[in-house]
Amino acid sequence: QCSRALAHIHSRGVQEVIGAAAWRLNQQQPQQQQQPQQQQQQAGALEHAAAGHQQQTSRPLTRHVQLPTNTCRVAQQCLHRGVQAAALVCCDFSCRPTSWNQRGPSRALLQQQQQQQQQQQQQWQRQKQQGEWAAARRCSTAASTLHDEPSAVQKSQPHLPPGPTLQHHPNHQDQQQHAGASQGARVLDGKAVAAAWSEQLQQQVPQLSQALGRPPGLAVVLVGSRPDSMLYVTKKEEACLRIGINCRIIRLPESVSQAQLQQAVADVAADAAVDGVLVQLPLPRHLDEEAVMGALDPRKDVDGFHPLNMGRMLMRGRARRFVPATPLGVVELLSRSGVSLAGKTAVVLGDSNIVGTPLAALLRDEGAALVTICHRPSIHDWFEERSACRSQRAQADVCLPRLPGPGPGPAAASAAAAGSAGASTPSSSTQQGAVPGSGSEGGGFQASQLPAICRTADVLVVAVGSPELVRGAWVKPGAVVVDVGINVVAAAEEPAAAAAAAAAGGGEGGSGKGSSSVLPQGMQQKGSCGSPDQQQQQQHLTGFQMAQGSTVEAEHALHQQQQQQQQSGCCQPDATAAEAAAGGGSGGMCGLGSNYRVVGDVSHEEVAGVASVLTPVPGGVGPMTIAAVLHNTLQAARYTAGLLRW
Numbered sequence: 001q002c003s004r005a006l007a008h009i010h011s012r013g014v015q016e017v018i019g020a021a022a023w024r025l026n027q028q029q030p031q032q033q034q035q036p037q038q039q040q041q042q043a044g045a046l047e048h049a050a051a052g053h054q055q056q057t058s059r060p061l062t063r064h065v066q067l068p069t070n071t072c073r074v075a076q077q078c079l080h081r082g083v084q085a086a087a088l089v090c091c092d093f094s095c096r097p098t099s100w101n102q103r104g105p106s107r108a109l110l111q112q113q114q115q116q117q118q119q120q121q122q123q124w125q126r127q128k129q130q131g132e133w134a135a136a137r138r139c140s141t142a143a144s145t146l147h148d149e150p151s152a153v154q155k156s157q158p159h160l161p162p163g164p165t166l167q168h169h170p171n172h173q174d175q176q177q178h179a180g181a182s183q184g185a186r187v188l189d190g191k192a193v194a195a196a197w198s199e200q201l202q203q204q205v206p207q208l209s210q211a212l213g214r215p216p217g218l219a220v221v222l223v224g225s226r227p228d229s230m231l232y233v234t235k236k237e238e239a240c241l242r243i244g245i246n247c248r249i250i251r252l253p254e255s256v257s258q259a260q261l262q263q264a265v266a267d268v269a270a271d272a273a274v275d276g277v278l279v280q281l282p283l284p285r286h287l288d289e290e291a292v293m294g295a296l297d298p299r300k301d302v303d304g305f306h307p308l309n310m311g312r313m314l315m316r317g318r319a320r321r322f323v324p325a326t327p328l329g330v331v332e333l334l335s336r337s338g339v340s341l342a343g344k345t346a347v348v349l350g351d352s353n354i355v356g357t358p359l360a361a362l363l364r365d366e367g368a369a370l371v372t373i374c375h376r377p378s379i380h381d382w383f384e385e386r387s388a389c390r391s392q393r394a395q396a397d398v399c400l401p402r403l404p405g406p407g408p409g410p411a412a413a414s415a416a417a418a419g420s421a422g423a424s425t426p427s428s429s430t431q432q433g434a435v436p437g438s439g440s441e442g443g444g445f446q447a448s449q450l451p452a453i454c455r456t457a458d459v460l461v462v463a464v465g466s467p468e469l470v471r472g473a474w475v476k477p478g479a480v481v482v483d484v485g486i487n488v489v490a491a492a493e494e495p496a497a498a499a500a501a502a503a504a505g506g507g508e509g510g511s512g513k514g515s516s517s518v519l520p521q522g523m524q525q526k527g528s529c530g531s532p533d534q535q536q537q538q539q540h541l542t543g544f545q546m547a548q549g550s551t552v553e554a555e556h557a558l559h560q561q562q563q564q565q566q567q568s569g570c571c572q573p574d575a576t577a578a579e580a581a582a583g584g585g586s587g588g589m590c591g592l593g594s595n596y597r598v599v600g601d602v603s604h605e606e607v608a609g610v611a612s613v614l615t616p617v618p619g620g621v622g623p624m625t626i627a628a629v630l631h632n633t634l635q636a637a638r639y640t641a642g643l644l645r646w
């Protein structure tokens with residue numbers, strides 16, 4: 001079990017697992033009491049490794065393995081001799097502070113640690129059934145409460161400085177792991193967790209600035225003036241300034257050419273005062289995002305979108321470098337909230353490069369036993385049927401998607417509507433005849449599985465950009481649900497209101513034609529935003545667009561619409577990001593005001609009654625994304641300063 005745990009640690013990129021030799025020594029004579037000479041040998045070996053490390057990197061060792069039973073005190077001696085950081089793995093549950101020798105920690109500290117360990121061990125006992133992955137996690141959990149342990153994802157990255165302390169909440173974990181039908185989900189406070197993380201990062205800045213001879217520097221390249229992108233860039237800039245990172249924004253016009261953009265990125269990356277560079281996405285349609293990402297300097301690629309960084313993360317057992325901010329934020333939010341992923345069945349709705357795809361790899365690395373990605377063909381089918389779904393919601397718990405068959409169209413829509421009455425699971429007869437794996441040509445089968453696949457998830461992450469797609473009935477009781485979507489909808493379009501409207505309207509039809517109740521009031525007042533059909537379409541796309549997991553195609557389509565609206569006075573073309581942020585409870589995209597609100601991809605109200613843990617929108621993953629950018633920028637600064645080996 002121990003060697004598996006070590007292999008696991010190695011496979012996650014931790015290179016410095018010193019003490020493994022001492023562990024082996026101990027293994028060879030498991031029954032024997034160690035002789036003082038042996039103990040000294042081990043202490044010497046660890047110290048030697050620690051000193052070597054310090055010499056090589058000019059900083060103290062930041063992680064080592066805490067060894068079983070007898071050797072624990074050896075590790076402890078190391079801590080006393082200037083090794084700063086936490087034990088990573090404690091393989092032996094019977095290891096007790098009492099086995100440490102007199103030169104170990106003070107009695108008070110021992111007592112405190114003993115108490116903590118006892119609490120942990122009680123918790124371990126309750127979780128003992130969780131299997132091998134859980135064992136490794138239990139160990140690191142114990143270690144992290146004893147010391148200032150790097151957080152979950154940091155552990156998987158080599159050479160990290162002492163990181164933030166994982167806040168494990170046994171009660172919360174119990175709640176998560178033992179909850180059946182939930183009395184009400186624990187709603188994670190992403191804003192507070194991000195603030196705490198940022199504060200920890202802020203504490204690292206002075207030391208880094210000293211090593212660099214200047215503050216760490218981030219450059220953000222922003223093409224065009226999408227209100228959402230402007231808002232996010234402003235958030236990044238403000239967050240940087242708050243903790244002492246210099247932030248440069250390079251604003252390029254919408255019409256910038258591929259060559260000009262790549263040149264601008266190369267120029268800013270060549271600036272010696274810039275440690276990290278990111279290009280805000282999405283880019284206008286005429287630009288080739290892949291080429292831009294490929295041309296980034298991977299050592300400064302704080303978004304982790306360069307193929308080298310992405311590849312290292314996706315491949316099993318490779319040492320990671322930069323991890324994309326939103327997935328990193330998700331995993332940090334869970335881990336800092338005491339939510340364990342070990343042994344869990346995870347489902348990720350959405351396969352974007354920004355969120356879904358990298359997050360699936362992170363969940364795998366965090367110990368999830370099974371990770372399913374519901375990818376584009378299946379989800380697109382849902383989008384195609386959303387308008388039909390909406391009007392069906394009043395009548396059915398789960399709105400069925402289009403039946404397998406011809407491509408999207410009115411016939412398919414009415415088939416879906418007809419099928420929605422009785423069947424709510426994929427085992428229903430309406431699903432027969434579906435062609436598994438038929439993919440984008442006829443993804444009805446995949447789409448029809450979505451609710452059922454979601455219901456298999458202990459941990460469900462939704463990043464598709466479809467407002468409140470995931471309903472209560474899609475969620476397994478007691479599941480952990482992470483909502484990554486950010487959708488702007490008209491305030492009047494709350495699900496309950498929509499359902500009531502649909503019920504009152506007696507099945508108005510899928511298109512929502514002429515339904516003024518769902519139109520943004522501001523637009524109605526201005527009355528110049530296109531036909532009702534266009535307005536309806538715009539609403540869909542608005543929600544679609546704002547999500548971090550949404551497709552670039554849809555984003556561009558919306559952007560074009562926005563531009564048209566701006567020209568026609570529908571949106572405020574001159575609203576700055578700051579104004580937008582200040583405007584209305586929605587967080588104010590495009591000067592939205594109170595007629596709009598920001599919702600996630602999950603029906604919060606419904607799912608809160610079923611899940612055990614839920615992230616809100618806004619105030620969940622979004623703020624964690626910003627904190628993760630700060631984290632990555634400081635990592636980049638460490639590479640620049642030579643504090644980390646690339």
Ligand SMILES: Nc1nc2c(c(=O)[nH]1)N[C@@H](CN(C=O)c1ccc(C(=O)N[C@@H](CCC(=O)O)C(=O)O)cc1)CN2
Nearest residue numbers: 232279280281325326548586587618619620622623625
């Ligand atoms: N180059 C990148 N582009 C984009 C990324 C990315 O990680 N790198 N992710 C998203 C946008 N994004 C950061 O860039 C981001 C999205 C949302 C938030 C956020 O804080 N959201 C708030 C709500 C928004 C509001 O106030 O209206 C929240 O959830 O509380 C931050 C950053 C796409 N592009």
